Every structure is written in C-alpha cells, then in structure tokens.
Amino acid sequence: MKQLYTTLGPLPKERLGMILPHEHVFVDLRTPDQPGYGQASPEDVVALMAPQIETIKAQGITALVECSTGGVGRRADIDLAVSRATDFPIVVPTGNYREPWIPDWVRDASLDELERWMVRELEEGMEDTGVRAAWIKISAGDDGITPLEERILRAAARAGRATNAVIGSHTIKSRVVMDQLDIIEAEGYRAERFISIHTQAEPDFEMHRAVAARGAWIEYDHLGREPDDEVVALILRALEAGIGKQLLLSHDLGWYDPAQLGGGVPRPYTAMVERILPMLRSAGVDEATITLLTETNPFEAFAR
Structure with a gap:
C-alpha cells in the first residue's frame, strides 16, 4: 500500500486531502560555511510558523511538503517540532542542493557513501528525529550539471531505485532537466x-x-508570487495540453529565515485555496480536475 511518509508517521491516501507539494517552514540560503548557518531554536520557529500552518489547516490543507534540503538549512527536528505543535503532517526530504550550497562532507563523500546516506534517511530516519525522509531533493546549476552535482544526482537515482522515492530537482532550464533525466535513466x-x-x-x-x-x-510552484491571472493562464494551458495528470501546484513560500531578525516575516501559503482555485473553477475547470491537481497528483508523486 502506498503511504506518504510524514513527521507524524506514514499516512495512506484516505487520511489525506489537499497537499501543498512545494513549501518551506525553515530555510537558510547562506552557504553552510557561514557563521550561524541553520541555527535557530525550534521554539522560535514554532512561534512564527505555527500560525501559518493553522491558517492552511482551516482552508482544508492536510499536509505540506518541506523543500529545504541539505545545504539550504534542512532541519528535520524543527519540522517535527512545528508538526507536533500544530498536529499537521510535514513531508521532509533527504538529499542536497547545488553548488555552492554543498557542505564539505558531501563534497568529500563518494557516490556509494551518498547513496547509503540517502537510503538510510529514507528507510530508517533522519539524524535522531525518528522521521523518515519521504523523498530526495537535489538541484543543478542553471547552465548545466557540474561533476559534483552529477555525483549527487547519481546517488539520488540509486537511492530512489532502491526505495521508490521520488527525486525533485530545483532546475531552472528544461534542457538541464533533460540531461538529469538521461542520467537517472542511465542509473536504472x-x-x-x-x-x-x-x-x-x-x-x-x-x-x-x-x-x-x-x-x-512538472511543477508550477509560483502561486501567490506572480500575478494570479498569469498563473491561472499557465495552469489552463497545461490542462489544455493534456498534461494535467503530471502537474503539481504550490507556492514556494513560508518561512523562518535564521539570517533575518526574528526569522523575518513569513509569506502565507494561502493563495491556492483563496484565489487560484476559485479562478480555475470560474474558468470552467471541474471538481474532478481540482481534486486531481490538489489531492491525487501530490500524493501519487510523493507517496511510496
């Protein structure tokens, strides 16, 4: 049976509704060698971010995918603290971001060592949290994959093959995505x-x-960040092109930033339910398609 691995344990589809597949609770975009990188108390993050979670719970959102991976401040313990405080499932990744956001230990690790690390986090848990990673988050340079990024990608492909975990990549240019897919398929x-x-x-x-x-x-994760009419037009174009069954929708918003005083000012994860879905309905998108985009697709993408 497929399950979505979350901070509150594995959940089957019947216990979930709408899922946001790309958000952030905690992010540090400084490189890992910077003083104070990734440092914050779970209590401070809960104080700032729990109200954001409570708001989307009231909208009917039932889970959120945390997209902060290694190199950009992934803190599974903080995700767990926020999750427990709000009784809300958060889906956390293993993996690592692109250069220059790569810590020394990842830079020095062999392909086999990286694969074993990812598999361990997917099957046993992350650090001492007991939380199993649900998926693998990586990235690639905008102008192409560096040798180090390729090593991380190959390790991710092998770990994915061993566990059926999905691999998500922050990749801006689709020609680079095509290169990533070639490597993934070459790894079986x-x-x-x-x-x-x-x-x-x-x-x-x-x-x-x-x-x-x-x-x-494919993932359109700019809801609430770009003009709503442009976002809706792109979603409708994808539906008209027949690729709705492979489309994920989210905001790429949040979050507590330890580089900012008090964690900064979070940006809410509310635009999808508040504005985008009503606009899609007004444009003639039926409820079965809304359910596909907001419930079925994100579960099928991340569950294993």
Whole structure:
C-alpha cells in the first residue's frame, strides 16, 4: 500500500486531502560555511510558523511538503517540532542542493557513501528525529550539471531505485532537466519518479510538454508570487495540453529565515485555496480536475 511518509508517521491516501507539494517552514540560503548557518531554536520557529500552518489547516490543507534540503538549512527536528505543535503532517526530504550550497562532507563523500546516506534517511530516519525522509531533493546549476552535482544526482537515482522515492530537482532550464533525466535513466531509475521543480521558470512551454512526455512530473510552484491571472493562464494551458495528470501546484513560500531578525516575516501559503482555485473553477475547470491537481497528483508523486 502506498503511504506518504510524514513527521507524524506514514499516512495512506484516505487520511489525506489537499497537499501543498512545494513549501518551506525553515530555510537558510547562506552557504553552510557561514557563521550561524541553520541555527535557530525550534521554539522560535514554532512561534512564527505555527500560525501559518493553522491558517492552511482551516482552508482544508492536510499536509505540506518541506523543500529545504541539505545545504539550504534542512532541519528535520524543527519540522517535527512545528508538526507536533500544530498536529499537521510535514513531508521532509533527504538529499542536497547545488553548488555552492554543498557542505564539505558531501563534497568529500563518494557516490556509494551518498547513496547509503540517502537510503538510510529514507528507510530508517533522519539524524535522531525518528522521521523518515519521504523523498530526495537535489538541484543543478542553471547552465548545466557540474561533476559534483552529477555525483549527487547519481546517488539520488540509486537511492530512489532502491526505495521508490521520488527525486525533485530545483532546475531552472528544461534542457538541464533533460540531461538529469538521461542520467537517472542511465542509473536504472525511471523518469516517472522525477519532479521538475520550478517548471514555470522555463519560458518555452513546448519544453514543459517535452519534460512531461518523458514521464516526469512538472511543477508550477509560483502561486501567490506572480500575478494570479498569469498563473491561472499557465495552469489552463497545461490542462489544455493534456498534461494535467503530471502537474503539481504550490507556492514556494513560508518561512523562518535564521539570517533575518526574528526569522523575518513569513509569506502565507494561502493563495491556492483563496484565489487560484476559485479562478480555475470560474474558468470552467471541474471538481474532478481540482481534486486531481490538489489531492491525487501530490500524493501519487510523493507517496511510496
């Protein structure tokens, strides 16, 4: 049976409704060698972020995917603290971001060592939290994959093959996504278990079609960050192109930032329910498609 691994344990589809597949609770975009990197007390993060979670719970959101991976401040203990304080499932990744956000231990690790680390976090748990990673989050340079990023990607493909975990990648250009898919398939894994994060950043819509034709998920994660009419128009174009069954929708918002005084000012995860879904309904999108986009697709992408 497929389950979504969360901070509150594995959950089957019948216990979940709408899922936000790309958000952040805690992020540090400084490089890991900077003083104070990734440092904050769970209590401070709970105080700032719990109200954001309570707001989306009231909207009917039932889970959120944390996209802060290694190198950009992943703190599974903080995600767990926020989750317990709000009784709300959070889905946390293993993996690591791109250069220069790569800590020394990842830079020095062999491909086999990276694979074993990811598999351990997916099957046993992250650090001492007891929380199992649900998925693998990586990235690639905007102009191509560096040798170090390729090593991380190959380790992710092998760990994914061993566990059926989906791999999501912050990749801005779809031609680089195609290179990533080639590597994943060369390692014996499937394009269907890959998410092209930030697909909307690729201006050529035909590349959205091309990535989907390979079997991968595409993700429009700019809800609430770009003009609503532009966001809705892009979603409708994807639906008209017949790629709705591979489309994920989210905001890429939040979050507590330890580089900012008091964690900064969080940006809410509310635009999808508050504005985008009503606009889609007004444009003629039926409830079955709304359910596909907000419930079925995110569960199928991240569950294993």
